[in-house]
Amino acid sequence: MFSLNSFDQLLKLAALACAAVSAAIIIWYLVTRPPLGRLTKTLLLLGLGIMPIGVALTGNMAGYEYTLKRPFCGSCHVMGPYIRDAEDAKSNSLAAIHSRNHRFGEESCYTCHADYQMFGAVTTKLNGLKHLYYYVTEYGNTGPDGEGGPPIHLYKPYRNSTCMQCHSSASPRWSRVEEHQSMLDDIRKGEMTCIGCHTEVHPTALSRRPKQAAATEAPKPEEKK
Amino acid sequence: MRHSQIKKLTYLSAAATLGAVGLMVLSIVSPRPIFLVLAMSMGQGLGTLSLASYLLAIALDLQVTGALVDNVEEDVGERQDEAVRE
Numbered sequence: 001m002f003s004l005n006s007f008d009q010l011l012k013l014a015a016l017a018c019a020a021v022s023a024a025i026i027i028w029y030l031v032t033r034p035p036l037g038r039l040t041k042t043l044l045l046l047g048l049g050i051m052p053i054g055v056a057l058t059g060n061m062a063g064y065e066y067t068l069k070r071p072f073c074g075s076c077h078v079m080g081p082y083i084r085d086a087e088d089a090k091s092n093s094l095a096a097i098h099s100r101n102h103r104f105g106e107e108s109c110y111t112c113h114a115d116y117q118m119f120g121a122v123t124t125k126l127n128g129l130k131h132l133y134y135y136v137t138e139y140g141n142t143g144p145d146g147e148g149g150p151p152i153h154l155y156k157p158y159r160n161s162t163c164m165q166c167h168s169s170a171s172p173r174w175s176r177v178e179e180h181q182s183m184l185d186d187i188r189k190g191e192m193t194c195i196g197c198h199t200e201v202h203p204t205a206l207s208r209r210p211k212q213a214a215a216t217e218a219p220k221p222e223e224k225k
Numbered sequence: 226m227r228h229s230q231i232k233k234l235t236y237l238s239a240a241a242t243l244g245a246v247g248l249m250v251l252s253i254v255s256p257r258p259i260f261l262v263l264a265m266s267m268g269q270g271l272g273t274l275s276l277a278s279y280l281l282a283i284a285l286d287l288q289v290t291g292a293l294v295d296n297v298e299e300d301v302g303e304r305q306d307e308a309v310r311e
Contacts, residue, residue, distance in 0.1 A: 012253050015249070015250075015253050019246050019250045022246050023243060023246060026239045026240075027243075029235075029239055030236065030239055033232075033236075036231070036235065036286055041283060044239070044279060045279075047239070048238060048239060048275060048276055049280075051246075052245060052246055052249075052276070053272075053276075055246055055249045056268075056269050059249045059252060059253050059264065060265060062253060063252055063256060063264065063265065066256045067256075072256065072258070075256075075258060076258065128258075129262065132258050132262060136259075
């Protein structure tokens with residue numbers, strides 16, 4: 001049974017209601033084919049204009065809200081290992097720890113992988129389109145978790161600013177760590193990365209790296225989508 | 226443009242809107258990445274085009290109605306011919 005317990009679901013319901021009204025008017029018009037009188041024109045304006053605009057607006061918002069959630073990221077099979085790890089209650093990877101945090105909740109992928117800047121949401125969504133392109137062109141026929149496809153990697157180095165949204169370098173708790181104090185300037189400048197030391201980000205991701213590369217390079221657990 | 230052509234344009238825009246709304250509903254019912262992208266690009270593009278074509282049909286219909294005022298007999302005759310043909 002459909003339950004209405006979030007804004008997301010309210011948007012979906014509104015979109016479906018608008019779509020139903022629009023479809024009813026259009027089907028009535030196409031079946032009965034009435035003359036183009038004033039009433040017909042007004043009804044058609046509702047069915048071809050106002051209601052579809054309502055569907056587009058509410059549907060877009062509902063769609064956007066859904067794209068922030070972990071099940072959406074996991075809907076591409078290549079993300080399987082990452083999602084399973086993030087949802088594993090026993091895992092100690094950073095992804096799993098953050099996913100268990102109620103402040104992240106189901107939006108843990110987006111919170112850590114969205115660009116933390118002005119128009120960050122836009123650039124993140126544009127990168128999402130790039131993900132879709134690569135998914136279709138390079139991972140379409142790969143194994144259950146994307147085996148056989150090229151290794152998954154970030155488009156650009158992971159920025160400290162993303163971690164610092166929550167872990168401020170000015171907070172007393174953060175500053176109490178000796179290593180943080182000694183590397184403060186480098187960390188703030190980005191010359192030293194957070195995940196350079198906190199390496200257990202997505203442990204399952206390492207299993208998909210080519211053996212040769214894994215042997216020659218130091219592990220870079222920041223590798224993700 | 227003749228009255229029958231205006232009606233055809235309206236039917237076409239109605240059918241296109243149905244397709245556009247269908248795509249958008251698909252993205253709501255089954256929010257997979259490909260469906261979302263299709264709904265937000267093709268669905269909305271098709272919806273916008275069909276609304277534009279409906280508004281064009283209405284504008285043309287109003288033009289024909291305006292011509293009716295100027296030349297009542299000719300237009301009424303044409304509409305009667307169309308009715309006989311249909």
